[in-house]
Amino acid sequence: xxxxxxxxxxxxxxxxxxxxxxxxxxxxxxxxxxxxxxxxxxxxxxxxxxxxxxxxxxxxxxxxxxxxxxxxxxxxxxxxxxxxxxxxxxxxxxxxxxxxxxxxxxxxxxxxxxxxxxxxxxxxxxxxxxxxxxxxxxxxxxxxxxxxxxxxxxxxxxxxxxxxxxxxxxxxxxxxxxxxxxxxxxxxxxxxxxxxxxxxxxxxxxxxxxxxxxxxxxxxxxxxxxxxxxxxxxxxxxxxxxxxxxxxxxxxxxxxxxxxxxxxxxxxxxxxxxxxxxxxxxxxxxxxxxxxxxxxxxxxxxxxxxxxxxxxxxxxxxxxxxxxxxxxxxxxxxxxxxxxxxxxxxxxxxxxxxxxxxxxxxxxxxxxxxxxxxxxxxxxxxxxxxxxxxxxxxxxxxxxxxxxxxxxxxxxxxxxxxxxxxxxxxxxxxxxxxxxxxxxxxxxxxxxxxxxxxxxxxxxxxxxxxxxxxxxxxxxxxxxxxxxxxxxxxxxxxxxxxxxxxxxxxxxxxxxxxxxxxxxxxxxxxxxxxxxxxxxxxxxxxxxxxxxxxxxxxxxxxxxxxxxxxxxxxxxxxxxxxxxxxxxxxxxxxxxxxxxxxxxxxxxxxxxxxxxxxxxxxxxxxxxxxxxxxxxxxxxxxxxxxxxxxxxxxxxxxxxxxxxxxxxxxxxxxxxxxxxxxxxxxxxxxxxxxxxxxxxxxxxxxxxxxxxxxxxxxxxxxxxxxxxxxxxxxxxxxxxxxxx
Numbered sequence: 175x176x177x178x179x180x181x182x183x184x185x186x187x188x189x190x191x192x193x194x195x196x197x198x199x200x201x202x203x204x205x206x207x208x209x210x211x212x213x214x215x216x217x218x219x220x221x222x223x224x225x226x227x228x229x230x231x232x233x234x235x236x237x238x239x240x241x242x243x244x245x246x247x248x249x250x251x252x253x254x255x256x257x258x259x260x261x262x263x264x265x266x267x268x269x270x271x272x273x274x275x276x277x278x279x280x281x282x283x284x285x286x287x288x289x290x291x292x293x294x295x296x297x298x299x300x301x302x303x304x305x306x307x308x309x310x311x312x313x314x315x316x317x318x319x320x321x322x323x324x325x326x327x328x329x330x331x332x333x334x335x336x337x338x339x340x341x342x343x344x345x346x347x348x349x350x351x352x353x354x355x356x357x358x359x360x361x362x363x364x365x366x367x368x369x370x371x372x373x374x375x376x377x378x379x380x381x382x383x384x385x386x387x388x389x390x391x392x393x394x395x396x397x398x399x400x401x402x403x404x405x406x407x408x409x410x411x412x413x414x415x416x417x418x419x420x421x422x423x424x425x426x427x428x429x430x431x432x433x434x435x436x437x438x439x440x441x442x443x444x445x446x447x448x449x450x451x452x453x454x455x456x457x458x459x460x461x462x463x464x465x466x467x468x469x470x471x472x473x474x475x476x477x478x479x480x481x482x483x484x485x486x487x488x489x490x491x492x493x494x495x496x497x498x499x500x501x502x503x504x505x506x507x508x509x510x511x512x513x514x515x516x517x518x519x520x521x522x523x524x525x526x527x528x529x530x531x532x533x534x535x536x537x538x539x540x541x542x543x544x545x546x547x548x549x550x551x552x553x554x555x556x557x558x559x560x561x562x563x564x565x566x567x568x569x570x571x572x573x574x575x576x577x578x579x580x581x582x583x584x585x586x587x588x589x590x591x592x593x594x595x596x597x598x599x600x601x602x603x604x605x606x607x608x609x610x611x612x613x614x615x616x617x618x619x620x621x622x623x624x625x626x627x628x629x630x631x632x633x634x635x636x637x638x639x640x641x642x643x644x645x646x647x648x649x650x651x652x653x654x655x656x657x658x659x660x661x662x663x664x665x666x667x668x669x670x671x672x673x674x675x676x677x678x679x680x681x682x683x684x685x686x687x688x689x690x691x692x693x694x695x696x697x698x699x700x701x702x703x704x705x706x707x708x709x710x711x712x713x714x715x716x717x718x719x720x721x722x723x724x725x726x727x728x729x730x731x732x733x734x735x736x737x738x739x740x741x742x743x744x745x746x747x748x749x750x751x752x753x754x755x756x757x758x759x760x761x762x763x764x765x766x767x768x769x770x771x772x773x774x775x776x777x778x779x780x781x782x783x784x785x786x787x788x789x790x791x792x793x794x795x796x797x798x799x800x801x802x803x804x805x806x807x808x809x810x811x812x813x814x815x816x817x818x819x820x821x822x823x824x825x826x827x828x829x830x831x832x833x834x835x836x837x838x839x840x841x842x843x844x845x846x847x848x849x850x851x852x853x854x855x856x857x858x859x860x861x862x863x864x865x866x867x868x869x870x871x872x873x874x875x876x877x878x879x880x881x882x883x884x885x886x887x888x889x890x891x892x893x894x895x896x897x898x899x900x901x902x903x904x905x906x907x908x909x910x911x912x913x914x
Contacts, residue, residue, distance in 0.1 A: 268304050272302075458476070469509060474526060494601065497599075497602050522543055607760075636727070640749060651757075654708055682707060840853065842873055857885065866909060868890075
């Protein structure tokens with residue numbers, strides 16, 4: 175029978191590769207268990223059956239090399255079951271090497287398996303010879319006879335295939351995403367009936383009020399009119415009944431549609447789910463081999479393999495889990511002699527567990543090794559100049575552990591083949607942040623270490639906090655919102671031009687969301703600020719928004735590739751009321767805030783409008799130098815001008831669009847938006863084009879002045895040449911005295 179012959183659209187080669195992959199997994203997992211536990215017939219029998227099934231499948235497709243390899247593997251398991259061969263580490267290594275060849279062949283795929291076999295004939299022959307010698311090198315230890323191996327004439331039945339597996343269907347990931355989008359739209363359509371139902375109910379209430387009024391009129395008017403009103407009421411009664419029936423039908427239809435939409439969404443999400451064990455294939459083998467390389471003994475225990483996880487989350491967590499386990503074996507598990515001296519078993523234990531909790535996925539990696547030494551971390555932090563000794567001594571253990579998440583940070587003095595290069599937990603932390611998760615470290619010196627990861631169950635449907643900024647709705651994953659607060663104006667304090675409030679003894683800087691997202695100026699909030707507390711590590715910020723709408727489950731869709739990567743934006747979603755909203759990227763948001771903070775750009779959050787004299791002159795000073803900015807502000811205020819400041823061109827552009835100024839004084843070289851571009855934007859704006867702009871810069875070359883004039887500047891003054899009176903005279907020439 176040809177391997178190209180197809181049955182139901184699947185070739186025999188594809189079936190063989192799928193079976194080989196499954197049997198390789200059975201063989202690999204079984205060998206690791208046999209190495210850890212006392213071998214017995216019950217444990218060896220599944221391995222004999224897997225090798226035998228693989229041999230039969232290879233014979234059908236005339237793959238003699240694989241058939242011979244599987245045959246000698248079966249001989250090895252037979253010898254082990256009879257007790258004539260101990261499955262020691264070296265022998266298990268040879269068997270695992272053969273399993274690796276089978277897995278590699280299966281991974282090549284049906285279209286490439288022939289070419290792979292041709293390229294690797296020598297490797298297969300070497301592995302077959304090594305196992306043949308192993309199977310026929312009898313040990314001196316005798317054991318009771320074991321059951322005979324499966325007969326070739328009566329091969330064992332293949333593993334049962336469940337109905338669910340038999341009806342499995344491959345679905346293109348993009349098609350699944352489109353289906354998810356449609357499911358989200360169906361839910362929105364179901365919710366859209368709500369306003370119509372509410373309108374009908376209001377109409378029904380008005381009708382009821384009309385009937386009540388008719389009853390009162392009927393009692394208070396003369397007989398003829400009363401009869402007419404009674405007749406009118408009787409004629410309207412069927413309309414009332416009909417309206418009540420239509421409202422009831424609409425309510426029933428709404429319930430059915432919402433139920434169908436929710437069911438559709440649940441089923442689509444279930445299609446995206448895979449068991450957590452899919453991300454753990456080969457991890458036990460990796461832990462075992464790495465430990466042997468380091469002269470250690472370690473075994474991996476996996477719990478929660480059936481926990482369903484979104485495929486995107488599962489794909490994103492595979493590499494971080496490998497890194498976390500390597501870190502546990504290399505840094506955590508001690509050498510056998512050290513473990514014996516500490517009263518521990520010779521083999522170290524590493525545990526990987528997954529579970530659902532509070533609508534989130536929790537993944538815990540722990541070991542029973544030596545744990546972390548806080549004093550050693552403190553010493554390395556000071557040695558590398560990451561902070562001063564007094565500050566390091568005041569840090570808690572949790573704060574010290576955060577240094578382990580920094581790129582390039584390592585506790586090892588020299589780099590080896592596995593570690594010491596500073597690439598470790600920072601990789602894990604970065605991957606967790608990309609998955610909108612959070613990470614926590616815990617350790618007990620001498621007892622072990624734990625890495626606690628919390629992730630969303632799905633990246634497609636997430637619980638999010640919905641809020642409004644500048645009239646637009648936004649969503650932020652709920653996992654990243656540490657606190658929601660209404661902060662009274664009386665509790666807002668100012669220090670070094672920054673506003674903050676106190677939460678649990680910690681100062682939280684306040685940042686207006688609108689200018690941060692570059693969508694206009696922040697709205698003035700007179701009584702209390704709506705604040706989202708966000709952050710990572712020990713740093714927290716208070717994001718001031720216009721209003722908080724509440725929590726929603728949103729189906730997140732990626733933005734079209736046409737837009738590229740938008741700063742601070744992770745995707746888009748359609749809210750339950752049908753309104754589109756942008757889903758913010760927490761990591762980008764924190765980065766933007768920190769960059770703005772370093773530039774001194776945490777502007778005050780607008781408060782109640784302050785009435786000023788009608789003829790007062792208001793000036794906006796835009797300069798990234800705190801010294802120059804403060805000098806100009808004080809100088810102008812001394813002459814009675816009202817002055818506001820901005821820390822760079824973008825900050826100035828946001829301020830000038832939302833304020834009412836008589837003059838803008840700007841530097842040229844600034845981050846985000848330089849002074850020339852700021853002048854150009856002002857002069858191109860229909861509302862602002864007549865606003866006078868003065869450039870004050872250290873650049874005093876002719877070409878620099880020409881650039882300023884071409885952009886539309888009304889005055890160009892060199893910082894190196896002006897005195898106090900020079901600046902004040904120039905301002906007076908442009909806008910007059912402060913209260914003219």
